[in-house]
Amino acid sequence: MLARIQLSDDEVTQLTGQLDAIVDNIAKVSEVATPDVAATSHPIAMHNVFREDVVGQTLTTAQALQNAPDADGDRFRVTAILGEEQ
Amino acid sequence: MSEIIRWTAAELGAKLAAGEVSSVEATQAHLDRIAAVDGDVHAFLHVNEHALDAAAEIDRRRAAGEQLGELAGVPLAIKDVLVTTDQPSTSGSRILEGYRSPFDATVVARSRAAGLVGIGKTNMDEFAMGSSTEHSAYGPTHNPWDLDRIPGGSGGGSAAAVAAFEAPLALGSDTGGSIRQPAHVTGTVGIKPTYGGVSRYGAIALASSLDQVGPVSRTVLDAGLLHDVIGGHDPKDSTSLPEAWPSFAAAAREGATGQVLQGLKVGVIKELPDSGFQSGVASSFHAALKLMEAQGAEIVEISAPHFEYGVAAYYLILPAEASSNLAKFDSVRFGLRVTPDGGGTVEDVMSLTREVGFGPEVKRRIILGTYALSAGYYDAYYGSAQKVRTLIQQDFDAAFAQVDVIATPSAPTTAFKLGEKIGDPLQMYLNDLTTIPANLAGVPGISIPSGLAEEDGLPVGIQFLAPAREDARLYRVGAALETLLVDAWGGPLLDRAPILGGNR
Amino acid sequence: MAAVKLIDFDKALELFEPVLGFEVHVELNTETKMFSDAPNPANERNHDAEPNTLIAPVDLGLPGSLPVVNEKAVRSSISLGLALGCSIAESCRFARKNYFYPDLGKNYQISQYDEPIAFEGSVEVQLEDGTLVTIPIERAHMEEDAGKLTHMGGATGRIQGAEYSLVDYNRAGVPLVEIVTKPIFGAEHRAPEIAKAYVAAIRDIVRGLGISEARLERGNLRCDANVSLRPRGQEKLGTRTETKNVNSMRSVERAVRYEIQRQAAILADGGSITQETRHWHEDTGTTSPGRPKSDADDYRYFPEPDLLPVQPPRELVEELRAALPEQPVARRRRLKADWGFGDIEFQGVVNAGLLDEVEATIAAGTTADAARKWWTGEISRIANEREVDAASLIAPASVAALQQLVDAGTLTDKLARQVLEGVIAGEGTPQQVVDARGLAVVSDDGALIAAIDEALAAQPDVLAKIKDGKVQAAGAVIGAVMKAMKGQADAARVRELILERAAQ
Numbered sequence A: 001m002l003a004r005i006q007l008s009d010d011e012v013t014q015l016t017g018q019l020d021a022i023v024d025n026i027a028k029v030s031e032v033a034t035p036d037v038a039a040t041s042h043p044i045a046m047h048n049v050f051r052e053d054v055v056g057q058t059l060t061t062a063q064a065l066q067n068a069p070d071a072d073g074d075r076f077r078v079t080a081i082l083g084e085e086q
Numbered sequence B: 001m002s003e004i005i006r007w008t009a010a011e012l013g014a015k016l017a018a019g020e021v022s023s024v025e026a027t028q029a030h031l032d033r034i035a036a037v038d039g040d041v042h043a044f045l046h047v048n049e050h051a052l053d054a055a056a057e058i059d060r061r062r063a064a065g066e067q068l069g070e071l072a073g074v075p076l077a078i079k080d081v082l083v084t085t086d087q088p089s090t091s092g093s094r095i096l097e098g099y100r101s102p103f104d105a106t107v108v109a110r111s112r113a114a115g116l117v118g119i120g121k122t123n124m125d126e127f128a129m130g131s132s133t134e135h136s137a138y139g140p141t142h143n144p145w146d147l148d149r150i151p152g153g154s155g156g157g158s159a160a161a162v163a164a165f166e167a168p169l170a171l172g173s174d175t176g177g178s179i180r181q182p183a184h185v186t187g188t189v190g191i192k193p194t195y196g197g198v199s200r201y202g203a204i205a206l207a208s209s210l211d212q213v214g215p216v217s218r219t220v221l222d223a224g225l226l227h228d229v230i231g232g233h234d235p236k237d238s239t240s241l242p243e244a245w246p247s248f249a250a251a252a253r254e255g256a257t258g259q260v261l262q263g264l265k266v267g268v269i270k271e272l273p274d275s276g277f278q279s280g281v282a283s284s285f286h287a288a289l290k291l292m293e294a295q296g297a298e299i300v301e302i303s304a305p306h307f308e309y310g311v312a313a314y315y316l317i318l319p320a321e322a323s324s325n326l327a328k329f330d331s332v333r334f335g336l337r338v339t340p341d342g343g344g345t346v347e348d349v350m351s352l353t354r355e356v357g358f359g360p361e362v363k364r365r366i367i368l369g370t371y372a373l374s375a376g377y378y379d380a381y382y383g384s385a386q387k388v389r390t391l392i393q394q395d396f397d398a399a400f401a402q403v404d405v406i407a408t409p410s411a412p413t414t415a416f417k418l419g420e421k422i423g424d425p426l427q428m429y430l431n432d433l434t435t436i437p438a439n440l441a442g443v444p445g446i447s448i449p450s451g452l453a454e455e456d457g458l459p460v461g462i463q464f465l466a467p468a469r470e471d472a473r474l475y476r477v478g479a480a481l482e483t484l485l486v487d488a489w490g491g492p493l494l495d496r497a498p499i500l501g502g503n504r
Numbered sequence C: 001m002a003a004v005k006l007i008d009f010d011k012a013l014e015l016f017e018p019v020l021g022f023e024v025h026v027e028l029n030t031e032t033k034m035f036s037d038a039p040n041p042a043n044e045r046n047h048d049a050e051p052n053t054l055i056a057p058v059d060l061g062l063p064g065s066l067p068v069v070n071e072k073a074v075r076s077s078i079s080l081g082l083a084l085g086c087s088i089a090e091s092c093r094f095a096r097k098n099y100f101y102p103d104l105g106k107n108y109q110i111s112q113y114d115e116p117i118a119f120e121g122s123v124e125v126q127l128e129d130g131t132l133v134t135i136p137i138e139r140a141h142m143e144e145d146a147g148k149l150t151h152m153g154g155a156t157g158r159i160q161g162a163e164y165s166l167v168d169y170n171r172a173g174v175p176l177v178e179i180v181t182k183p184i185f186g187a188e189h190r191a192p193e194i195a196k197a198y199v200a201a202i203r204d205i206v207r208g209l210g211i212s213e214a215r216l217e218r219g220n221l222r223c224d225a226n227v228s229l230r231p232r233g234q235e236k237l238g239t240r241t242e243t244k245n246v247n248s249m250r251s252v253e254r255a256v257r258y259e260i261q262r263q264a265a266i267l268a269d270g271g272s273i274t275q276e277t278r279h280w281h282e283d284t285g286t287t288s289p290g291r292p293k294s295d296a297d298d299y300r301y302f303p304e305p306d307l308l309p310v311q312p313p314r315e316l317v318e319e320l321r322a323a324l325p326e327q328p329v330a331r332r333r334r335l336k337a338d339w340g341f342g343d344i345e346f347q348g349v350v351n352a353g354l355l356d357e358v359e360a361t362i363a364a365g366t367t368a369d370a371a372r373k374w375w376t377g378e379i380s381r382i383a384n385e386r387e388v389d390a391a392s393l394i395a396p397a398s399v400a401a402l403q404q405l406v407d408a409g410t411l412t413d414k415l416a417r418q419v420l421e422g423v424i425a426g427e428g429t430p431q432q433v434v435d436a437r438g439l440a441v442v443s444d445d446g447a448l449i450a451a452i453d454e455a456l457a458a459q460p461d462v463l464a465k466i467k468d469g470k471v472q473a474a475g476a477v478i479g480a481v482m483k484a485m486k487g488q489a490d491a492a493r494v495r496e497l498i499l500e501r502a503a504q
């Protein structure tokens, strides 16, 4: 599942219906989104916004880990990445 | 009820400066108000246990002779979408329950530096997805005008807090109308600044190219004062505009003199006919325009042929960006973790955590967004929607060549009943019809109260839109109309709201 | 695991034409990360930092955090693009590559997709026999690295069979340039050698630019090798595999050879190649399948809304072009002439990757021959024995100082080798080792004469033989004297003294 959300059957049924809304939106948008129109990915045009290569304040390890659901020493801990059959 | 809580932020600030009241007294008065009414309103997800300490500190600095800003010592409610170091930040989601940020949002840090006293975190639709605050994982907020009705959304908590006199000021965020539509239904003022005018650093992202943080208040001047504090360039947000801004409070004060309406050209959009609005909304809108006309404003019909494509484009762009922005909630570094019975892989844990931790509206939009970005669909979906942004910008450019500001009703209807539209997301989405184009184009918008709808007695807002970077124009025009209306009403609209607390 | 069938390499080449492609990731050595101001672990001074100490909010994908582009990383990327003979984009942008993995703080990687900063170039690489081959470059783009996973609880430390994994996000956000070649045709039986030479060429280029530490063993340079085969005479390309993270030059060579042999065996049997990523195993010299191409490869790219386009000013591009160091191939041509080396001697230095070291040693005051002999001789021998880089053992200045002691007669070649070991063992400068170990040549004739007298007394017939003209008989006495002097004597001087003695 691309979105990493386990869904119940009910939710899947509901969502399948709502995908139509996306299809309707695309149909609507396609009426005017012709090839000659440029896309706007950013509402106010700017470019070359940079930061100087200078070290700033870092988080402490304690701050980095303070919200971790699980940690082991100074690292975050997650369960096995591969299942047994893999 | 203490009179302190009825004062505007500007009034309270002046009395604090004059020593007529202390910040501790003012903060306590608002905490008392929260204790009295928030059981009914539920504007707050968290009340700041450090608020009185912060207030005492401001009093101490003032007593020490320090020169403080106009809002120093004034309580501030903070939408829970903004991260704070001294209070939890959940964005209205179960997945972030108890989350503690190691850094403050820039707007929070600037408010703190200006001496504002963070009084609590306000309720919102989960991750700002919604127009009614019913999608909060922590239960809905109730409209102070009628507790059975929605306070708007996603920033219903901030608007309701201000409308219920639980705070004179609040911070909000507006991705498709989340500041302006709640203002409309609660009889308050809300501004979505020009995209890039206020830093997004520390605002938990919904749709990065649409999100903008802004002030929520009871008067245009108060909004301007807060905007002056939070706005301006922030190197931590690459999309932050580098230029210096004029004082918005000064613009509001100038506007209040009424001169600005003389010769002002106000555009009314031909493609938004009255038939699209509740009759009381349309008539309040036209009455406000009449009032402006009487002061020398010229009402000009303009055409914005692509606004009608805004909602469709918005509901392609928003889910796409949101699906990516919300991928970080995976139970690894922060937030909820739910492990399946008997264990499972990281993937299983992530999937179950997100199933349990996200509400239905969030899941809906993530799935739709994932689909809209999937291989082969990008150009058709996201890419086409971005073309609509270009067309809407062109509509704005053409319109602003003819007029100084555009006016619309802020939303199609007054506050609807809690639960009325929750089962029909598409109906809910139409609520943002008039507010969405500003987010798509990046231009600023303000909603101020225009009156009450005759059929239900509920507040109605009027929205003004200005060209990008012309936020000050909105403060001038908004304050001018506000002055006329308050005169006509014989006092602020919120004076007519039902008295809360006590006998419920 | 079923035994993998391989076909003889020459046989494979008879049947099929190999087509190569490479993706090399270069970690830039900027002070800070690509999108945050946290210290960069790919910079020499931070490489041994403790886990999760080089962290800014955006490196963990903390709610509310935002990326800001490192200007130095952009400049380094442009320089690298230019050194690869690429065109530099007038305008390019960042994109989000969305996929879930626990080492990815945001669950998307900020990369470049349809608009890379550099495109269409070529690199000249030199094979061991000096042949030049041109490798066509498709693009070079900027992106960020992911964190580091350590797999625990399994027997092997590999992901397979691990019970859990630990995540260190120090590396998350390290600036990367990914260099992608076009398909490389005509490599034929030199394919493995070309692979190795290409990686060496990239290493030399980035070293020359000073933009990366370029240590393969630390992962500063990581190569993914694509190999496909097509039957002789066929136009259409075969199905390719991508062997990931081959992290030494020798391994790149071996991995390409292995894949050619493996794929040829399958195809010769009438089978077909699965398009997949494969992992290189250094210990067994084999590759094994990684995850097959699946929905996980639908990265749902879209333009990064938190960042703005990069439009390298033409003046900057020209400034960086003018500052490019000499191209490695041209430099070699020059050094070979300067040093007066023959083909074999020079390639020996080049193939050992010791060009920089030899050059620096000469600059510190030795002859070219002496520098070459030390580096390709004794130092390389020790490095091989210990399986480390020769360059990591000793500084060029120390080698030069050592040679100067030999030139001054303070050390014999044999003594100098002992001093070298002392320096490598960390006992100090060559002079300090000489002093501490008392290794200097005994130049006091008196001590030598005493030893000679003793030796002659022990072998009385020798003196007579020498007087008879049998000068070679002196050898036996020289050996005895050297032994008595514990090697700290100049054998030539000892011989002179013996002959003087015989002449008396």
Ligand SMILES: [Mg+2]
Binding pocket: C023, C178
């Ligand atoms: Mg790649």
Ligand SMILES: [Zn+2]
Binding pocket: C025, C143, C178
């Ligand atoms: Zn890459």
